[in-house]
Amino acid sequence: MLGKNGILKELVTNRILFLMLLPTLVFFIINSYVPMVGVYYAFTRFDFNTSLFNSQFVGLENFKFLWQSGVLAKLTLNTIGYNIVFILLGNTLAIALAILLSELRLQWFKKLTQSIMFLPYFVSFVILSVIVYNVFNYESGFLNSTLKQFGAEPVDVYNTPWVWIFLIIIFYLWKNIGYSMVIYLASITGISEEYYEAAKIDGANIFQRIWYITVPMLKTTFVMLLLFALGSIMKGQFDLFYQLVGNNGMLYNTTDILDTYVYRSLKVTFDIGMSTAAGLYQSLFGFILIMTVNYMIKKINDEYALF
Amino acid sequence: MRQKATKAAALLLSVIMLITVLAACSSNNTGNTKNGNATNAPAEGAANEGTGTKTGIDTSKKVELQFYMLGDAPKDLASIQEEINKMALEDLNATVKFNYTSWTDWDQKYKLLLGSGQQVDLIFTAEWTQYQSYAKKGAFQALDKLLPVAAPALNEFVPADMWEAVKIDGSIYTVPATYKEYVTDGFVWREDLREKYNLPKPVDIATFEQYLDGIKKNEPAMTPLSMNSDVKTNLMDRFRSITHSPIGALPYGLGIKYDTPNDVYSYWGSDEQKEDLTTLQRWQDNGYMVKNVLAVKDTLQDQITSGKAAAIIGDNPNRFNDMVIKIQSTHPEWKLGYHPFPLTTGIATPVHPIHNGFAIPASSKNAERALAFYEKMVTDKRYNMLTQYGVEGKNYEVKDGYYSMIGDNNSNGFPREGMNGWAWRNPEFMLFDKNYDGVKAIFDELDKIQVPDKFTGFAEDYTAYQAERAALEQVEKQYLFPLQAGLVKNIDEGLQTFLEKAKQAGLEKIQAEYTKQWQEYVTAQGIK
Numbered sequence: 001m002l003g004k005n006g007i008l009k010e011l012v013t014n015r016i017l018f019l020m021l022l023p024t025l026v027f028f029i030i031n032s033y034v035p036m037v038g039v040y041y042a043f044t045r046f047d048f049n050t051s052l053f054n055s056q057f058v059g060l061e062n063f064k065f066l067w068q069s070g071v072l073a074k075l076t077l078n079t080i081g082y083n084i085v086f087i088l089l090g091n092t093l094a095i096a097l098a099i100l101l102s103e104l105r106l107q108w109f110k111k112l113t114q115s116i117m118f119l120p121y122f123v124s125f126v127i128l129s130v131i132v133y134n135v136f137n138y139e140s141g142f143l144n145s146t147l148k149q150f151g152a153e154p155v156d157v158y159n160t161p162w163v164w165i166f167l168i169i170i171f172y173l174w175k176n177i178g179y180s181m182v183i184y185l186a187s188i189t190g191i192s193e194e195y196y197e198a199a200k201i202d203g204a205n206i207f208q209r210i211w212y213i214t215v216p217m218l219k220t221t222f223v224m225l226l227l228f229a230l231g232s233i234m235k236g237q238f239d240l241f242y243q244l245v246g247n248n249g250m251l252y253n254t255t256d257i258l259d260t261y262v263y264r265s266l267k268v269t270f271d272i273g274m275s276t277a278a279g280l281y282q283s284l285f286g287f288i289l290i291m292t293v294n295y296m297i298k299k300i301n302d303e304y305a306l307f
Numbered sequence: 308m309r310q311k312a313t314k315a316a317a318l319l320l321s322v323i324m325l326i327t328v329l330a331a332c333s334s335n336n337t338g339n340t341k342n343g344n345a346t347n348a349p350a351e352g353a354a355n356e357g358t359g360t361k362t363g364i365d366t367s368k369k370v371e372l373q374f375y376m377l378g379d380a381p382k383d384l385a386s387i388q389e390e391i392n393k394m395a396l397e398d399l400n401a402t403v404k405f406n407y408t409s410w411t412d413w414d415q416k417y418k419l420l421l422g423s424g425q426q427v428d429l430i431f432t433a434e435w436t437q438y439q440s441y442a443k444k445g446a447f448q449a450l451d452k453l454l455p456v457a458a459p460a461l462n463e464f465v466p467a468d469m470w471e472a473v474k475i476d477g478s479i480y481t482v483p484a485t486y487k488e489y490v491t492d493g494f495v496w497r498e499d500l501r502e503k504y505n506l507p508k509p510v511d512i513a514t515f516e517q518y519l520d521g522i523k524k525n526e527p528a529m530t531p532l533s534m535n536s537d538v539k540t541n542l543m544d545r546f547r548s549i550t551h552s553p554i555g556a557l558p559y560g561l562g563i564k565y566d567t568p569n570d571v572y573s574y575w576g577s578d579e580q581k582e583d584l585t586t587l588q589r590w591q592d593n594g595y596m597v598k599n600v601l602a603v604k605d606t607l608q609d610q611i612t613s614g615k616a617a618a619i620i621g622d623n624p625n626r627f628n629d630m631v632i633k634i635q636s637t638h639p640e641w642k643l644g645y646h647p648f649p650l651t652t653g654i655a656t657p658v659h660p661i662h663n664g665f666a667i668p669a670s671s672k673n674a675e676r677a678l679a680f681y682e683k684m685v686t687d688k689r690y691n692m693l694t695q696y697g698v699e700g701k702n703y704e705v706k707d708g709y710y711s712m713i714g715d716n717n718s719n720g721f722p723r724e725g726m727n728g729w730a731w732r733n734p735e736f737m738l739f740d741k742n743y744d745g746v747k748a749i750f751d752e753l754d755k756i757q758v759p760d761k762f763t764g765f766a767e768d769y770t771a772y773q774a775e776r777a778a779l780e781q782v783e784k785q786y787l788f789p790l791q792a793g794l795v796k797n798i799d800e801g802l803q804t805f806l807e808k809a810k811q812a813g814l815e816k817i818q819a820e821y822t823k824q825w826q827e828y829v830t831a832q833g834i835k
Contacts, residue, residue, distance in 0.1 A: 068778035
C-alpha cells in the first residue's frame with residue numbers, strides 16, 4: 001500500500017516530466033513489450049486456424065533445427081568472432097581517424113575528407129555485391145583481368161573461403177567507419193579547449209596531448225557504443241553477409257552467421273514457430289551478454305555502465 | 308534513486324501484464340468468431356438460395372475484397388481496378404483491391420500473407436507456391452460446399468476431373484485454371500551459331516555437350532552454358548529430367564522413375580548420381596560454365612538475350628518464346644533453337660490443374676463474395692478481357708483474330724496478361740499474339756505424345772520432419788551445390804562428406820517418411 005501511495009505521489013508531483021516521458025514509453029510498450037507475447041510461438045506448433053494460445057505446445061522442438069546438423073557452435077562462433085572484430089577494429093580505427101581529422105587545421109580539407117569517408121554509408125549492400133562480383137569474378141573480373149595483363153596467374157576468389165574473412169571485414173569497415181568516426185569527432189569537439197591550453201603551457205607535445213587528454217575523454221563514448229553493439233552481437237550484419245556470399249555454399253564454413261543461416265533455412269521451410277525460436281535464441285544470448293559486460297564494467301567503474 | 312527505479316519497473320511490469328492479458332483475450336475472441344463464421348457460412352447460403360436471388364448469396368452488406376497476385380502490377384492497374392469495381396459494385400455489392408507482391412522475396416511475402424492473419428480474400432496458388440502443403444496445413448478454406456452456392460457457373464465451367472485433381476485430402480481448396488499448356492523443359496540454344504560452326508542439334512546430354520564444346524572452341528569470349536547460383540533447380544533437376552525420366556522434380560535426393568511410380572530409390576549416393584556429377588565436373592573443367600557460377604545472380608534468360616551465353620539446359624516453351632520475341636527486336640540476326648525434352652524421353656505431361664489457381668485463405672471473412680467475384684473474373688467476358696488484356700482500343704486491338712499490342716512494352720500500361728492472370732484464363736475468350744504460334748506448334752507436337760502427370764497431385768506433409776528438412780536444406784547448399792557446379796575435385800570424397808552431413812541432419816527420417824506418404828498416395832489414387 002505504501003508503495004502505491006509513493007508512486008501516486010510521485011506521479012502527481014512530477015506530472016509534467018512523466019507526461020514528457022509518456023510518448024517514449026508508449027512507443028516501447030507498443031513496439032517492444034507487447035510483441036514479446038509472441039515469444040510463445042517458439043514453443044508451439046503453428047496452425048493457420050487457431051489463435052496463438054490455442055496452438056499445440058511442443059516444448060523445445062522448434063529449436064531443434066538449429067542444432068540438428070551440428071552447426072550451431074560454428075555459427076555462434078562465426079557470428080561472435082566477426083562482431084568482436086567489427087567492434088574492436090571499427091572503434092579503434094574510428095577513434096584514430098577522428099583524432100587525425102580533429103587535428104587538421106585546413107577546414108575545407110577536413111570537411112571534404114569527412115564527407116568522402118561518410119559516403120559509403122549510403123551505398124546499399126546490394127550494389128556493393130554487384131561491385132564485388134565485377135571485381136573478383138574469375139573469368140572477367142577486374143582483378144583477374146589486371147593480373148592477366150601482367151602475365152600473372154588468375155586467382156579464384158569466390159572459391160577460396162579464407163579470403164572472405166578479410167574481405168567481409170574490409171567492406172564492413174569501408175561502409176561503417178565514416179559513421180562512427182563522426183560520433184567520435186563530435187565528442188572530441190565537446191572536449192573543452194582549456195585542457196589543451198593548460199597542457200600546452202605545461203609543455204606537452206601533440207602526442208602527449210592526444211594520449212593524455214583526448215583518448216581518456218573518449219572512453220565514455222567508447223564504452224557506450226560498445227555496450228550498444230554488444231546487444232546485437234548475435235545478429236551480426238545480415239545484409240553484408242547475405243549479399244556478398246548469398247548461395248555460395250563453398251564459403252559457408254568461414255562466412256555463415258546465425259542470421260544468414262536462419263534466413264536461408266526458413267526461406268524454404270517457413271514456420272513461424274521456428275523463426276521465433278531462432279530469434280529468441282539470438283535475443284537471449286544478446287541479453288545475457290549485455291548484462292554480463294555491463295556488470296563487469298560497473299565493477300570497474302560505476303560511471304561508465306549503461307544502467 | 309534505486310527505490311524509485313524499482314517502483315517504476317514494478318509499474319511497467321504490471322502494465323505489461325495487463326496488456327498481455329488483454330491481447331490474449333482479444334486474440335481468442337477473433338479466433339472463435341472466425342470459426343463461428345466458417346461453420347455458419349454454408350447454412351446462410353443455402354437459406355438464401357431458396358429465395359431465388361441472382362447470386363444465391365447474401366450481398367446486402369458492401370465489402371472490399373483483398374485480391375493478391377504474385378509479381379509486379381501493370382502501370383494501368385488503377386484504372387482497370389476502377390472499371391472492375393464499377394461492375395462489381397453493381398453485380399455483387401463489392402469492390403476489390405488488386406494487390407501485387409512483386410517478384411522480390413515473393414515467397415516470404417506469400418508466407419506472411421497466409422501466416423499473419425491479415426485479411427486476404429483471394430490468393431494465387433500453384434505447386435511452386437506449395438499449394439499442396441499449405442492446403443494440408445489448413446491455410447485455405449475448403450470450397451466444396453461454397454462452390455455450388457456462391458459460384459454455380461464456375462462450378463459448371465471447370466470440368467469435374469479438374470476439381471477432382473486439385474483435391475487435397477478429399478476437399479477442394481483452389482479454383483484451377485482450365486487452359487491446357489505444357490511447362491515441360493527443353494534445350495534452348497543459339498541456332499545461328501550452331502549453323503555457323505556446323506554443330507549437332509542438341510537432343511540429349513551427349514549432343515548438348517558436343518554443342519557446348521563447339522561453342523567453347525569457336526566463341527572463346529562466350530560462356531557456352533547459361534547458369535546461375537540456383538544449381539539445384541536450374542541445373543540438376545533439369546539434367547535429371549532429361550537423363551533419368553523421373554516422375555517429377557523430387558526432393559530429398561529421392562528418385563522415382565515415371566514408369567515405376569511404386570519404386571522409390573535413393574538417388575543421392577547412387578552410381579547414377581556419380582555419373583551425373585562426373586559429367587558436370589567435366590563441364591566445369593572444360594569451361595562450359597563460369598567458375599563462380601554459385602555467385603551469379605542473373606537469370607538464365609538474360610544471359611541468353613544479352614549474348615553472354617549460348618545455351619540453357621532446360622526451359623519451358625513459354626519462356627523460350629519470350630526470348631525469341633525479345634531477340635527479334637534487339638538482335639534480329641540471332642536465332643534460337645528449341646528441343647522439348649519429351650520428344651526424347653516420351654514423357655509429355657500437360658500442366659496439372661494445380662499449376663494455376665486461386666484460393667481463399669483461412670483469414671478471409673468474405674469467402675462467398677470472394678468466390679462469386681472470382682467466378683465473374685473467369686466466366687464474365689467483360690471482367691475477363693479487361694483483366695487479361697486491358698482496354699480494347701487503348702491497350703490492345705484484335706487483328707485477324709490475333710492479339711495486337713498498341714505501342715510497346717514501355718508505352719503500353721497494360722501488356723498482354725499484364726496482371727499475371729494465368730489462373731483466370733478462359734480458353735473461350737483467350738487472344739494470342741502472332742508470335743505465340745510458335746508455342747502452339749510445340750504444344751501440338753507434345754499433344755501427340757501426351758501422358759498424365761502422376762506427381763503434382765501429391766501433397767507432402769512435412770510437419771513430422773520440419774526441423775530435419777530445414778537443416779538438410781542447408782547441408783545441400785553447403786556440400787551438394789559445389790558438387791553440382793563441378794567445383795569439387797574429388798567427387799567420391801565430396802559426396803561422402805555430403806552424405807555424412809545429410810545423415811546427421813536427419814536425411815533417413817525424411818526419406819522414410821516421404822516414401823511412406825508417397826506410397827500411400829500411389830495406392831490410394833491407383834497410380835501405376
